[in-house]
Amino acid sequence: xxKIVIKMGWTSGAGETDPYAxxxxxxxxxxxxxxxxxVDVQLFPNRQIGDEKPLIDGMRLGTVDGGIITxxxxxxxxxxxxxxxxxxxxxxEAQAQRILDGSVGKKLADKLDAKGVKVLGxxxxxxxxxxxxxxxxxxxDDIKGxxxxxxxxxxxxxxxxxxxxxxxxxxxxxxxxAVQQGAIDGLEIPLSIIDQNKFFEVxxxxxxxxxxxxxxxxxxxxxxxxxxxxxxxxxxxxxxVEATKAQRAMSLEATKLVVKTLESKGMQINRVADFKPFRxxxxxxxxxxxxxxxxxxxxxxxxxxx
Amino acid sequence: xxxxxxxxTLGFGALVVAGVPFALAIAGITxxxxxxxxxxxxxxxxxxxxxxxxxxxxxxxxxxxxxxLMSAGGLSQRLVDVASVLVRHLTGGLAMVTVLAxxxxxxxxxxxxxxTAAIGSILIPAMANAGYSRAFAxxxxxxxxxxxxxxxxxxxxxxxxxxxxxxxxxxxLSGIVPGLAIALGLLIxxxxxxxxxxxxxxERARWPEIKQAFARGKWALFSPLVVLGGIxxxxxxxxxxxxxxxxxxxxxxLYIERRLTWRALPEVFxxxxxxxxxxxxxxxxxxxxxxxxxxxQLALKFATWLAENVRERWTALAGLNAxxxxxAAVMDEIAIMVILGPLLIAIGNKFGVDPIHLGSIIVTxxxxxxxxxxxxYCLFVGMAISGLSLGKISKVIWPQIIVxxxxxxxxxxxxxxxxxxxxx
Amino acid sequence: MRTVCSAAGAAVRWSLxxxxxxxxxxxxxxxxxxYVFGRAPSWTEELAILMxxxxxxxxxxxxxREGFHVRLTIILDRLPPRSxxxxxxxxxxxxxxxxxxxxxxxxxxxxxxxxxxxxAIAYPIELLHGMAPIAGALIVLFAAERFWNxxxxxxxxxxxx
Ligand code: NA
Ligand code: NA
Numbered sequence: 001x002x003k004i005v006i007k008m009g010w011t012s013g014a015g016e017t018d019p020y021a022x023x024x025x026x027x028x029x030x031x032x033x034x035x036x037x038x039v040d041v042q043l044f045p046n047r048q049i050g051d052e053k054p055l056i057d058g059m060r061l062g063t064v065d066g067g068i069i070t071x072x073x074x075x076x077x078x079x080x081x082x083x084x085x086x087x088x089x090x091x092x093e094a095q096a097q098r099i100l101d102g103s104v105g106k107k108l109a110d111k112l113d114a115k116g117v118k119v120l121g122x123x124x125x126x127x128x129x130x131x132x133x134x135x136x137x138x139x140x141d142d143i144k145g146x147x148x149x150x151x152x153x154x155x156x157x158x159x160x161x162x163x164x165x166x167x168x169x170x171x172x173x174x175x176x177x178a179v180q181q182g183a184i185d186g187l188e189i190p191l192s193i194i195d196q197n198k199f200f201e202v203x204x205x206x207x208x209x210x211x212x213x214x215x216x217x218x219x220x221x222x223x224x225x226x227x228x229x230x231x232x233x234x235x236x237x238x239x240x241v242e243a244t245k246a247q248r249a250m251s252l253e254a255t256k257l258v259v260k261t262l263e264s265k266g267m268q269i270n271r272v273a274d275f276k277p278f279r280x281x282x283x284x285x286x287x288x289x290x291x292x293x294x295x296x297x298x299x300x301x302x303x304x305x306x
Numbered sequence: 307x308x309x310x311x312x313x314x315t316l317g318f319g320a321l322v323v324a325g326v327p328f329a330l331a332i333a334g335i336t337x338x339x340x341x342x343x344x345x346x347x348x349x350x351x352x353x354x355x356x357x358x359x360x361x362x363x364x365x366x367x368x369x370x371x372x373x374x375l376m377s378a379g380g381l382s383q384r385l386v387d388v389a390s391v392l393v394r395h396l397t398g399g400l401a402m403v404t405v406l407a408x409x410x411x412x413x414x415x416x417x418x419x420x421x422t423a424a425i426g427s428i429l430i431p432a433m434a435n436a437g438y439s440r441a442f443a444x445x446x447x448x449x450x451x452x453x454x455x456x457x458x459x460x461x462x463x464x465x466x467x468x469x470x471x472x473x474x475x476x477x478x479l480s481g482i483v484p485g486l487a488i489a490l491g492l493l494i495x496x497x498x499x500x501x502x503x504x505x506x507x508x509e510r511a512r513w514p515e516i517k518q519a520f521a522r523g524k525w526a527l528f529s530p531l532v533v534l535g536g537i538x539x540x541x542x543x544x545x546x547x548x549x550x551x552x553x554x555x556x557x558x559x560l561y562i563e564r565r566l567t568w569r570a571l572p573e574v575f576x577x578x579x580x581x582x583x584x585x586x587x588x589x590x591x592x593x594x595x596x597x598x599x600x601x602x603q604l605a606l607k608f609a610t611w612l613a614e615n616v617r618e619r620w621t622a623l624a625g626l627n628a629x630x631x632x633x634a635a636v637m638d639e640i641a642i643m644v645i646l647g648p649l650l651i652a653i654g655n656k657f658g659v660d661p662i663h664l665g666s667i668i669v670t671x672x673x674x675x676x677x678x679x680x681x682x683y684c685l686f687v688g689m690a691i692s693g694l695s696l697g698k699i700s701k702v703i704w705p706q707i708i709v710x711x712x713x714x715x716x717x718x719x720x721x722x723x724x725x726x727x728x729x730x
Numbered sequence: 731m732r733t734v735c736s737a738a739g740a741a742v743r744w745s746l747x748x749x750x751x752x753x754x755x756x757x758x759x760x761x762x763x764x765y766v767f768g769r770a771p772s773w774t775e776e777l778a779i780l781m782x783x784x785x786x787x788x789x790x791x792x793x794x795r796e797g798f799h800v801r802l803t804i805i806l807d808r809l810p811p812r813s814x815x816x817x818x819x820x821x822x823x824x825x826x827x828x829x830x831x832x833x834x835x836x837x838x839x840x841x842x843x844x845x846x847x848x849x850a851i852a853y854p855i856e857l858l859h860g861m862a863p864i865a866g867a868l869i870v871l872f873a874a875e876r877f878w879n880x881x882x883x884x885x886x887x888x889x890x891x
Contacts, residue, residue, distance in 0.1 A: 321824075322802055323804065324821070325803055325817065327793070328800055328801060329790060330794070333828050334824065337828060337831040337835070340835075347838055348835050348836075348839035348842060349835070350831065350862075351836035351839040351859070351862035351863070351866075354832070354862055355859055358782060358783040358786040359779055364753060364778055367750055371750060371754070541765070546761050549758050549761070550761060552754055552758075553754075575746075575747045575750045576743055576746060579746040579747065579750050579785055579789055580789065580793070580796070582750075582785060583785060583786060583792065584798055584800060586782075586786040587787075587790035587793060587799065588800075589786075590786050590787070638800060681802060
């Protein structure tokens with residue numbers, strides 16, 4: 001009997017500690033440990049089978065079986081996911097995990113399900129933080145007048161604008177040179193990328209602002225999933241839970257390690273003590289997404305983070 | 307091999323040889339695969355749309371437009387006049403004017419055929435009148451065109467930057483030395499050609515004429531500074547630089563040179579839209595094709611095979627160049643970059659080639675492919691302008707192709723050659 | 731048929747001119763806003779990319795009508811005139827089929843993805859995805875035009891890259 005082939009794609013590399021690669025490998029391991037005689041999980045890192053938007057579109061069409069996708073791209077399909085990208089919403093990894101594994105996460109998953117994509121787990125890309133060459137960020141005022149590169153995304157642009165910074169959208173490929181030449185002062189970025197792309201060579205301050213929790217979703221096409229026999233369906237759900245747990249643990253380890261590494265490479269690191277003033281400062285961003293997230297879901301999430 | 311793999315290789319080859327345009331052949335074979343193995347048909351549309359969603363790709367129509375505006379506004383003629391007063395009196399002087407004018411034009415234009423068209427349409431007739439054979443005149447315009455993608459800015463580097471996720475600004479710098487080296491080689495070819503065929507020399511320009519050429523050419527000569535100064539001064543990204551060079555060419559053409567009129571603009575824009583679509587349709591169609599290739603893991607299997615059978619970097623690179631040269635003879639160079647990009651990057655990684663250096667090797671190959679018979683965009687333009695057949699131009703272009711292959715060899719094996727201008 | 735095709739051809743040509751002009755204006759505006767006013771608009775890039783998508787897909791279709799797509803004519807050039815005429819008609823039919831498939835494919839794609847909006851401007855995504863079936867329909871139309879009114883044997887026109 002032929003095995004069911006499950007093709008999983010993601011856009012970053014296949015490195016030891018890459019959060020996407022770790023998640024995909026854990027899922028493959030867990031699923032094949034359960035029903036390995038029936039399935040063959042094939043992994044495609046490095047955008048081999050497409051960028052994130054085409055990957056998730058492909059899951060809706062059933063031409064891509066599964067993958068690990070950044071929250072911002074998921075929210076292009078299901079706008080309620082904009083919730084997760086709200087700046088300064090989650091205080092810690094543990095808090096984010098509790099809320100995503102609870103009723104809020106369940107409601108988000110149901111909404112995405114209706115669009116033809118199933119959530120198998122809310123994995124973790126690590127909080128996004130700020131690096132720059134002007135001054136460390138401790139309070140909202142420290143961002144004033146500093147030129148930050150942002151993604152071309154209204155939430156990020158809105159966040160920096162409401163904090164008084166200059167938000168400069170720029171293609172990723174140009175960012176390193178732009179910091180080096182001083183065309184921009186800094187950027188916001190997950191910790192692991194600072195190390196991987198050697199940003200410590202061209203930026204001085206790393207402020208652990210934890211401003212955005214980057215959820216990365218372990219997703220599977222509903223068309224693919226619905227074709228599975230019942231035992232594989234059950235195994236896929238269980239494998240998703242198990243892989244997510246393992247991935248989060250490794251992500252936390254990696255975060256601790258990378259902070260140490262960056263310190264040893266000479267970056268000046270500070271931790272933001274009180275994030276509440278930041279959240280107040282960006283409240284206009286919260287108001288903007290209320291419509292697409294939904295009043296009730298927004299209320300529930302805000303109550304949960306208090 | 308699986309059905310899909312066979313269709314993707316042999317089926318595609320058959321369509322191209324039968325005369326189906328590349329863009330349609332790539333989209334068509336994708337559709338055939340989807341039908342043959344029963345994949346959701348929406349895949350084709352989804353991938354074509356995905357293939358048109360990169361901000362960096364916008365540099366393609368904009369650099370095309372900048373080139374068209376320069377020609378329509380008379381700035382290309384001004385560049386030719388400046389080059390002419392400087393070197394026309396040397397042995398092979400007018401042919402050298404072609405190379406030098408193309409060199410400066412390349413610093414505005416990102417495209418090889420646009421460079422051949424802009425310079426060739428002025429200089430092929432002029433060279434023929436001055437005693438060069440029409441075939442040689444056409445061939446030197448064709449081979450000067452390859453400077454377009456090597457000297458920054460460059461559409462080929464933009465595409466490679468997207469495929470390989472490297473800084474387009476840094477990639478641009480890696481084309482300068484190979485570009486200058488090819489220009490130098492072409493100048494030498496011009497000299498010996500004129501000497502052997504006793505082409506009469508032209509009269510040396512006098513001081514007032516030189517002064518006048520520079521005075522009239524200053525706006526054209528200044529334009530590379532707008533493009534390159536903007537990019538390397540950290541003022542704009544390559545895509546924005548392309549837009550700003552259009553704005554500059556528009557302003558000069560409409561208000562200073564006054565050769566452009568508002569009424570003429572739709573035609574000029576449409577010309578750029580056509581040449582741009584010709585490239586971008588191939589890119590958009592190639593994305594889905596590339597995904598099917600990746601899913602078949604053909605590239606992975608080939609890279610693994612290569613790693614097992616080839617041990618040394620120099621043989622791997624020689625193989626890469628040989629395969630590219632052969633493929634470029636029957637396939638569109640842009641499609642090769644997009645479809646085989648992941649494979650080329652995998653090979654580069656395996657053998658520890660710096661990604662920027664790899665980019666310069668790839669784009670030097672692309673540039674050569676544009677001029678090397680039997681197919682090449684510059685060749686087609688040269689044939690169209692001169693009215694000569696492929697055979698006539700091919701017969702005289704080989705010394706120029708050899709010059710380019712020597713430069714490719716240097717680019718490949720002397721990393722500091724391509725990397726000379728990289729920021730430390 | 732002839733009037734429909736030339737009207738469609740003219741419409742595509744004008745739409746391409748507008749697409750390139752809007753693209754250029756949006757990016758120039760973005761640069762000016764950033765340097766003169768110190769803030770970057772969030773919509774320019776997305777608008778420019780939307781126009782670019784049409785310049786690619788509309789241009790793809792126009793290329794079928796005007797025959798400017800690059801191709802190999804090694805074998806075609808060796809055929810006697812009568813056989814070449816026939817071969818060209820077969821190639822036109824092939825283009826028509828590819829267009830028809832793209833039309834169908836695009837239709838399904840729009841159908842599955844309808845209802846979402848773009849990230850920055852929040853334009854309905856049908857605006858972007860709908861370009862695929864429209865381009866497919868135009869290719870069908872233009873290929874049919876060539877099939878029934880064959881022009882003299884096509885030559886490679888001035889290409890670019
Ligand atoms: Na150039
Ligand atoms: Na060639």
